[in-house]
Amino acid sequence: MKKLLRKVMVVFAAMVMVLGMTACSSKDSGSADNKVIVGFDNTFVPMGFLDEDGNTVGFDVDLAKETFERLGMEVEFQPIDWSMKETELNSGNVDVLWNGYSLSQERKKIVSYSDPYLQNKQIIVTMADSNINKKADLAGKEVGTQQESTAQAAVETDTEFVSSLKGGAPVLYDTYDKALRDLEIGRTSAVAGDEVLIRYYMSQKGEDKYKVLEENFGLEDYVVAFAKDNTELRDKVNDTLKEIKDDGTFDEIYAKWFK
Known part of the structure; x- marks a missing residue:
């Protein structure tokens, strides 16, 4: 009886450990899914740059903030070496490139991209x-x-x-x-x-x-770039950008930066 009880206790302890690890994993995964890292060149005025006080500002910055706020996602802007932008994106160091990213035939081959939002x-x-x-x-x-x-x-x-x-x-x-x-x-x-x-x-x-x-x-055309396989986020951003254009918010942001 004692041996049986010990076996039951060991199995129960193992189950508790597995459940605990699963819960932590789910929490971490949810946290990661709720945050998006935007790669940008912090000297690219007026799309995304640092102002005199060191704040990240710009047309694309405001547009990205509005987009991800509507999606209920936390956004972080990560300055990157713009000559290495696709490498940063496809290695997972950033989730999107959103900073006056021009669409070209060559870039179509290596990234997934949103509908054009500015010419x-x-x-x-x-x-x-x-x-x-x-x-x-x-x-x-x-x-x-x-x-x-x-x-x-x-x-x-x-x-x-x-x-x-x-x-x-x-x-x-x-x-x-x-x-x-x-x-x-x-x-x-x-x-x-x-x-x-x-x-x-x-x-x-x-x-x-x-x-x-x-x-x-x-x-x-300017587009938002994503890793080739990240079509889910691309589609969400596309839908939200359409909403932002339809309700006039895009025009308000545009007027702020392009008088």
């Missing part, structure tokens, strides 16, 4: 007092852009243009902020990049200091 143009900017007025005027000169950006891809796709540049390639920077500062001090003759960023940058520094060429590298 952008890849433009060329130079200083107002330069004698550069068209692409052809940049022959033999240096043009800066952000590394692993769609602007870099657009420049390099225009084979005639890129082959005419000094060195036969654009000058690459890890942020547009650095590229634009080099333009201002004369290290490069122009910068190719996202219109939303360049126009905002110009508005902060004084638009009369710069000149945007009429020629550009075409239109593109």
Whole structure:
């Protein structure tokens, strides 16, 4: 009888342990599912950047906050090396890329993505007092852009243009902020990049200091990027973005950042 009682107690203790571990696992899983980490470039004005007080702000930041609040999810913004963004996403270090992420044919192959929510143009900017007025005027000169950006891809796709540049390639920077500062001090003759960023940058520094060429590298769409297999979160974000557009909240956020 004593042996039987001991066996029952051992089995009962084991069951309690297993149930306890299962409960903890379920709790941890629920907590993880309720939090989303957004990877972003914290210098990409006005989409996602740090203000003078070190706060994470921007159009995409406000839009992401509104989206995940409606989904009942906690959101954390994680600054990343933008040239490594897809690696960060597909390795699971971040859950989404939401920071002026332009859709391209190459990117379609490696990420899952939302419906487009904003249109952008890849433009060329130079200083107002330069004698550069068209692409052809940049022959033999240096043009800066952000590394692993769609602007870099657009420049390099225009084979005639890129082959005419000094060195036969654009000058690459890890942020547009650095590229634009080099333009201002004369290290490069122009910068190719996202219109939303360049126009905002110009508005902060004084638009009369710069000149945007009429020629550009075409239109593109901004999307939210997810890991290839994360279609569940993608679909939730898509549905919520539609709600935000339909009820006018999107227009309010847009007006705040693009006056």
